[in-house]
Amino acid sequence: MSSALIFTTILIIVIFTITLVIAMYSTYGERKVAAFLQDRIGPNRAGPFGILQPMADGVKMFMKEEIIPDMSNKWLFILGPCIAMTTALMTSAVIPWGNSLSIGGESYSLQVTDVNIGILYIFGVVSIGVYGIMIGGWASNNKYSLMGALRASSQMISYEVAMGLAIIALVMMTGTLSVKEIAAQQSGGNWNVIYQPLGFIIFLVCAFAECNRTPFDLPECETELVGGYHTEYSSMKLGFYLFAEYINMFISSAVISTLYFGGYNMPFIARFISDPNLLTLLGTAFLFAKILFFIFFFMWIRWTIPRFRYDQLMNLGWKGLIPLSIANIFITALIMWLTGKVS
C-alpha cells in the first residue's frame, strides 16, 4: 500500500472523528451559549462545567426504548435518519482542512480528495440530505411529521436555488469549481468576502435555511408541529437527526469559511514562521477558529430572533434572495468586464 493511501485513510479517520466530536460538543455549546444569552447557567452537573454532558446525552439516547409506529413504513422509517446522517458526514471529504504536510520528503494534502467539481459535489450531497428528512417524515405516517417534511423539502429546494446562484458569482470570479483552488486563491488576506459581500450574505442566509436553523427552523418548530419531521422518532434514530443537524452546521461553517473567509490561509503569519509543517498546522487551527466562530454565530442568531411563517419564508426565498443573487451575478459580470478580467 502506498504511503499516500495510508495517509488518506488516517486523514479520513481523523476528519470523521473531529466532525463527530465537534458535532457532539456543539450540542453542549448550544446549551451553554443559550444559557449565556438567556442569563442562565446551563448544563453543569456531568463533570466539571458539565463537559461530560454530551456523553451522558449519547448514552441516554442509546438506552432509550426504540419505538417504531405500527402504521409506519418500517424500512423507510429506519432509512430516513441513516440518509440524514450519511449525507451530513460525506460533505467533509472535499473541504481542504489545511495546506499540505511534508513528511519524509513527500507532501501530503490535508484534503481527502480534490475533486475538480468540489462545489457541485457539496451541493449534490446536501441535496440528498433533504431525502432523509422527507422520507423520515413521510414514513412516520403522522400528519405533523408529514407537514414538517413538506416544509423542509420546499424550504430546502427553494433556498438551494438562491444558494447556487450566489455561488455562481463566486465561481465566475475565481474561475474554478475546485474547493482547494478557491481556498488557495485567497492567500494573503485576499478573502472572497471582500469581493462578494452580497453573495456572502445570500449564502449565509441560505446556509441557515439549509441547516434548518432559526429563523428558518419551520420543519421542526416545536410550538406548531410538536417535533416536526422527527415527531415519531425515539432513541438513537432521533439522535441521528439531531446530530445530523449539528454536523450540517459544522460543515456549513467550514464551507463558509473556505469559500468566503480564506479557508486555512492566514494573512501575514508566513513572514514570521518558516517551517512549512508548522505553518500548515497553524492554518488548520485558524480555519477551525473561523468555523467555531460561525457555529457560535449560528447559535447566537437562534437564541435572538423569532422564526418566519411558512409563506414569509417562501416570499423571502423567491422574491428576495433569488432576484438579489441574480443581480449579484450581473454586477459581478459587469465589474469583471469593466476591469478587463474577461475578454
Place this chain on the structure above:
Amino acid sequence: MKTTFDSPISQEGKQYSTLNLGPTHPATHGIFQNVLTMDGEIIVHAEPTIGYIHRAFEKLAEHKPFYQITPITDRLNYCSSPINNMGWHMTVEKLIGAELPKRVEYMRVIVMELARIADHIICNSVIGVDTGAMTGFLYVFQWREFIYEIYEELCGARLTTNVGRIGGFERDFSETAWRKIDHLLKELPKGLKEFEQLLVRNRIFMDRTINCGPISADRALQYSFSGPNLRAAGVDYDVRVMNPYSGYQDFDFEIPLGTNGDTYDRFMVRQEEMWQSLSIIRQAVGKLGKLEDKSTFHADIPSFYLPPKEDVYNNMEALIYHFKIVMGETDVPKGEVYHCVEGGNGELGFYLISDGGRQPFRLHFRRPCYIYYQAYPEMIQGAFLSDAVLTMSSMNVIAGELDA
C-alpha cells in the same frame, strides 16, 4: 400503507386533511382540542372541543361555605389567581354589605396589579416563545418569579394563592414583602425594556403578529369580549374605570387601546398595561404611606372575619364568633349580587344567589376565556397553522378558566 382518515372534500373536489390540534399539543398551553380541516397549511374550518379539565366548580361551590370557595377561584385563571380571590371576596362583601377600610382596598389594589403584571408577563412572553424567540421569555420570567416570591411573602403560596379573606387580609404585609415590592418597582422597568427591545420593533416578530388573528371591534362586542382582547380591537372598556371597585377611582392611569385587534395589538396593549400597573402600584404605595391608619388589614365584621386564635382561647365573644363562622351559623342576607373585576384577561364576574344558607344557592363565574374561545374558530379561519397557534396564545386562553 393504510390511510386511516376520511377527510372532507371541498366543493371543487379537493380533499382536505383533518388535523387534531390538541388536546395535548405543545401549542395549546393547556388541554383543549381543535379539530382543524386543513388545505395544506391553511385552515379551512376549526371545530373546538372543550371540557377536558372541567371540574364542576359552579356545582362544587354550591356545597361549600363562602370562605371555602376562595381556593376554587384560584384554579380558574391560575396565572392571576390573586385577582380571582379578590373578586370573590368583594362579591361576598357586596352581599353582606361590608365596608372596607381604605388601607385594605389599596393593599388589594397592589396585590391585584402584581397579579396582572404576572399574567401579562406569561401571555406576552409566550407569544414570543410561539414565534420562536425563547430568550425574551426567560428575561421577563425571572420577574414573574419575583412576583411569586412576593405572593409567598404575603400568603405562603405561589400559584394557587388563596390570598385574603372575606373582609380583608389574613395578616398584614410583612416588612420583607414591602421591601420586595419596592425592589420590583425599581427593577422591573429594566427587565420590561429589555424584553421590548427584543420584540417590539423586531421585523420578523412584527411580520408574524401584525394581521394575525384579527377581530373587529363590532365582532368582539357581539361575542362580548372584554379586557385586553377587546381593548386591542379599539373599544375602551375597562371594569376598573367603568365600574370602579376597591378604590380604583382614586388612581390615575391610562387605558391603552389598539386599532386592529390583531396579535400585535393584543401584545402591545398588554405590554402597556404592565407599565400602567406599575404606576398604579407606585401610586398605591404612596397613598398607603400617607394614610393615618398603618395597621388595619381587615374590616370590622366579626361575624365573617375569623378572630385571632389567642382571642378565641381567652375571650368569650371571639370564641362565639369563631364557632358561628366555622359552623356556618352566621346570617347571610338573601339576595343576588353580581360583581366583576378586571381580571388578567378580561371581565371576571361572579353572579351569586344566596338563599340565606351557609353556601351559595347558585354561583356562576363569568369566565372571559370561555367567551374568547367561542370566537377562536372564526378568528383563525383562512389563516395559517402558525397563525392559529399565535392567536391562541395572544388571546391568553387558560384551560383552567375555560373549563372551570
